[in-house]
Amino acid sequence: MDGVMPNELAGTIAEDFVQNLGLPDLRFSSTLRTGGASFVSAMQSACLAVAGGVARCVLLVAGRRGYSSQRVSKTSEGSMPPMPVMRQIDEFERPFGNTVAVQWFAQAARRHMHEYGTKSEHFGHIAVACRKHANRNPDAVMHARPMTLADHQASALIADPLRLFDCSLETDGAAAVVITSA
Numbered sequence: 001m002d003g004v005m006p007n008e009l010a011g012t013i014a015e016d017f018v019q020n021l022g023l024p025d026l027r028f029s030s031t032l033r034t035g036g037a038s039f040v041s042a043m044q045s046a047c048l049a050v051a052g053g054v055a056r057c058v059l060l061v062a063g064r065r066g067y068s069s070q071r072v073s074k075t076s077e078g079s080m081p082p083m084p085v086m087r088q089i090d091e092f093e094r095p096f097g098n099t100v101a102v103q104w105f106a107q108a109a110r111r112h113m114h115e116y117g118t119k120s121e122h123f124g125h126i127a128v129a130c131r132k133h134a135n136r137n138p139d140a141v142m143h144a145r146p147m148t149l150a151d152h153q154a155s156a157l158i159a160d161p162l163r164l165f166d167c168s169l170e171t172d173g174a175a176a177v178v179i180t181s182a
Contacts, residue, residue, distance in 0.1 A: 001178075003028035003055030005042040007062030017061070028055035036101065038062075039175070046179040056180060063174035102167055106159035113161060120161055124152035127165045141171055 002025065006017040014029035028049045034041045039062050046058035089099070098104060112118050131147040134140040147165060155164035 001057050001059050002026055003046065003049055003058030003179075005030050005032070005046055005058060005060045007031075007038050007042065007060070007064075028058060043177065043179065046177075050179055050181055058179045060177045060179065061175070064172070100159075102162055103159045106162045109161050109166075120153065120163070121149065123162070123166050124149045127152050131165075141169055 001023065004014060004017055004021075004023065004026065006014055014031045018026055018029055030042075030045060032038050032041045032045060039060065042060050042062075046055075046060055049055045049058055093099065093104070098107075109118075109123065128147055128149055131142060131145075134142055135144065135146055137143060152163060152165045158164055158167055
């Protein structure tokens with residue numbers, strides 16, 4: 001293991017991770033701060049690091065108490081500190097009513113609908129497929145609770161054009177992925 005990329009959403013930065021685990025001779029470490037896309041961005045960075053010869057084997061780790069922990073706005077023990085991106089939200093988004101992720105994604109979804117003729121039903125097919133895959137896991141939060149396209153279309157609008165079933169569930173979870181060459 002000569003590279004690590006912990007997920008900043010969990011409040012861990014690469015330097016702390018490396019020091020706490022006592023990892024010697026690291027060739028690559030990084031912490032990306034792209035909100036909910038951080039883990040996917042980290043996978044892309046790790047792949048580039050391996051493909052470019054910067055590292056041979058990169059460990060990506062993430063964990064979050066998204067359901068059981070207090071939210072960012074709470075001040076009780078165990079709450080998550082606000083991410084740096086939250087500062088720009090206070091300055092540029094909140095004054096105009098955009099305060100949560102579903103509102104930001106709704107704007108992108110509406111633009112996609114405008115550009116490509118996407119319909120709410122198209123988003124519904126994604127939600128139905130995700131639920132179908134989740135139902136294969138007996139430990140999934142929504143196990144044994146299938147969803148149809150009609151269920152999706154009947155769910156409440158949360159931030160037009162996104163509906164309740166377009167939104168992800170806040171859950172506790174952790175993952176680790178090792179990126180290496182073939």
